[in-house]
Amino acid sequence: MDSNEAGIKVRQLAEEINKHDYNYYVLDSPVISDREYDLMKRELEKLEKEYPQLVTPDSPTQRVGGKPLETFTSVSHAVPMLSLDNAFNENELLDFVRRAKNLSGVSNLEYVVEPKMDGLAVSLLYQDGGLVRGATRGDGQVGEDITHNLRTIKSIPLKLKERVDLEVRGEVYFPRKAFQDLNDRRAEQGEPLFANPRNAAAGSMRQLDPAVAASRPLNIYIYGMGSFEGFPLKNHLEMLNYLKSLGLRVNPHTAVYTDFEEVIQACKDWSLKRYELPYEIDGMVIKINDLKIQAQVGYTTRSPRWAVAFKFPAEQVETTVEDIQVSVGRTGALTPIALLTPVKVSGSVIKRASLHNQDILREKGVKIGDRVIIHKAGEVIPELVKVLKEKRTGQEKDFIMPENCPACGQEVTLIPGEVALRCLNSTCPVQMYERIVHFASRGAMDIEGLGPAAARLLLENGLVEDVADLYYLNKERLMSLDRMGEKSASKLLEALEVSKNNPLSKLLNGLGSRFLGGKGSRVIAEHFKSLDRIISASVEEMISIPEIGPKIAASVFEFFKNPANLKVVEKLRSTGVNFKQVQEQGKAQEQLFEGQAFVLTGKLQNHSRQEAQNLIEGLGGRVTSSVSRSTNYVVVGENPGSKLEQARSLEITILTEEQLQQMASSEK
Template structure:
């Protein structure tokens, strides 16, 4: 046979074998036969370089090296989903759908812990794979996607096709990869999602090929071009076109059916060969989904249920203390590394001595841990039955672990404090806080740089930040400090002087004064001088400033070191005043409001700022004292609680109208 014809024949045969094996889980030939034919193809392609085809089965293992990834704008936004956590929130989602959709059906599918991806095909051939990116612009990672055997390079249609789904690393691949990392004395990956994302962004596609990734596809972007009317039909059509579609799904008619299926899959979750962190609920009708549309960030026709935190057991190896910017001492659990909710956990905060005593935690205990909100590791309890006599009760130290000063526990507080203002740990943490985004926002002065400059003796207190300009030449002689980066740092430090009083107060790290309290104080007193002269009685007259906070503020301004600090900052030209914003009278004046759900016209912070400008007190939780709950799409338990308590609710459209009325 003509060698060029044989190349085309081999490509077709090998692709059919791959589809049978990876997509339909129905291998039709032994691995040895597949390998023999692939070797033949590679040999013939080497003889005929003019027959090169990026979509050839050989390219899945040969690969190439790129200089970087091209940015690509998506044809339509790749949206994320709002999260819900319980049956009530599922019912609320279904109720909102059913207000405008009769006989609604829902498709419930697995929510993968992977990397969102979009694939494009034309004339039956794979064209491009693009990451989600920011939802508008992603990166072309086609070279790496070609290395995933289950993704077809040719599909049985000449029509344009775009499908979206998730690339993930199977649990088995993850375990093998981390074993290799450890053998090579490299840091293991924290979880399969990070490993998958890191693999897809490898410039050398051979590395990606070695990681053994896989993918599931769940969204047919242009399903309407094929006359498809439902999500279930779209999934079936994608499968027919040789895309790997997960059979774990169900069409449900109501919230109770959805919940029953979610519970069923939740019980099987750990036995699945891939990580899932929830289930996705989608309206089945594509026509109704299109009519409902999307907000700026999320679709109105779909939502993600997140599984409750997974609990696992591990050993408490030690308890170590850290010192914060206010001198607060935080005990931290050192754990035997264990996987929980998709990541490897080896540390967790224990908050204070009372928590350790309440949970009766002992060094060497077997403990139960979970992730609060699937994010923050938390020690739930010890298991006394597993004690063998080697466990030791933890004695909370009486001195600071950094400077050795005697620790203090203030009345009515659970935490211990190092009150030595010269404690090195406090000094560094206070400067990190001062320069942080929520405080003075000196972007180029990050944690590591502050620690480095402190080690060099250039930063020993907050005021030293504003004298770095005097050390420019010294900085230029330090490794990795170039003129451009040094000048940018000094410019940002100079620009921070314009921040108003509220920001500065928060940056100073006064105990009990958070971001909200700092702004309240700045607006109430208008200047640093006025605040410094305020008594405890003056302070407690201000709404939301209590006795303990007032005492802490007064104590702060009586400290000689703090008096000196403020004077130096004033001499260096920092703003010591606050522009008082006039409050418009409105329906919200002196009312307590709660925001919930996703707003289409504002971010949560923008809406909060508007409410504050209209005289409202914005709270994070609903109670009988709440006056209004303002809700957007995917509003969950807060809206449900408001309805139960009889609290007035207000849609985003109603909120917009009230804002317009107030501004008019």
């Protein structure tokens, strides 16, 4: 076969494969078997390998390609990607339609209603029908170039059915089943779980290596265009049909109404039917259908006046407190947990809800056996709203916080100025498990293969008693464990050996002194240069360091005055772990939160406010005091107040304290 014949065959195969991709991923209606498809793809790959000059950017073989990026580049949106105003009840929906009628002077408006996907908003730029760039929404004006990851989503055509120039907007999401499968695999491998499909989708799209995104079955729905100029379109529904004709995936549950009462009813109906969908939605989007009227009604500085998002109310469900147990955290804090009769809330089964501390427990008056109302605060955190005291039968039992640690039996202590009871036993097995997980985490010693499951396995089999024992492991002992083969054991030992060369700041963070996070560890390590100097430093010397306050200084000082901690230090020294602050390698790798803005609100349980801030800033993020459109994440604790509502109204990702820690240690 000469190059001309090969060129013809390559084009035929590419067109045929693109057609079958459209049938499978967009229409969900395959017409050939997987084997036939694979043989066709293999033939194309073989020809392109023989004739590399025939490879084009829109070839089906180019879904994943190229080396991982070193960093993301910024993209300015020609037409801003604005957020939508939210309506939380029927009256606010009626306010929206009254304003729209007043601004347009039209009393008989048509409305398009479509599901509000709970994913990541993106833009796709096509030139001459080919995909040339994809970006996140960012702050609406400037986003990040994520073309390399968007190309891996098979429902996004690399080439449209017409050779047109246009920019479209859509929502990348994780199907429910795919999300559950992903978390199941992560659990089996001992990796922290993703909090929800939205976070998983956003995290997947912010990978520097496209192979990671390609391994995750993401999908997309296109919901509009950046600009309509040059396109003879009259209304939004016509636009969606046109985009569909180009090969783009459009949500089939979009409908048009002329009676706004029908719009309201559709929102109510979908509030009940949403869990029947194979993906998560958190509301419905209502848009004026006529594009000319859209332009006439216009925009505010942050949102279109011709559209509104109706947010589904937080679902409240009644269940029973079957028991109350106490968990012990890494710092020894005791947290009461309500064990509930399993009940489905906002699409997931809830079995547990934190009661935070003994003060909250008393304030809410929770008893074992109580009927209670629960919901998901911010659609994320299981929360016990209230006790239905009128339903008590007299069989309910009071619960009193224990005087001794449920894990090790040592007497617990209430430290002055704090609300949580604490176990101060440094050898407490539960605390040791949490400390090992923290020690191995990405922001600390970054020991690949040593996740929660592996840490538990090591402790349960008596292979380690403290973090220093990790460096005394050998292959034979590791291979004696269930689910630990030769390959896994070798990889773990190799990762441990590599971690010995980490800079002092990582070791200091990994040792886990209270209130000390990644940034504080770097500041202290840079100042003293060696662990021995830190151990011998006084509180006054530490306080003299800019950015180190008395709370952190006292905590570090007390940590290294504890004989048990000093014993661990000496064991680490004998294994050859680095105690010096050397130039940090792979700095870009650890800047997981670079360019990301966080807001902290409410009382955190396992971190002080300063410790949480240190964690975020140590990974390249920044902490601000107020919620705005430039905020990327809001971390919520107990009694979060108005900032939580602001985050919801601006569609900002909401994290629990635990989810923040998971992101810090697992986002790769």
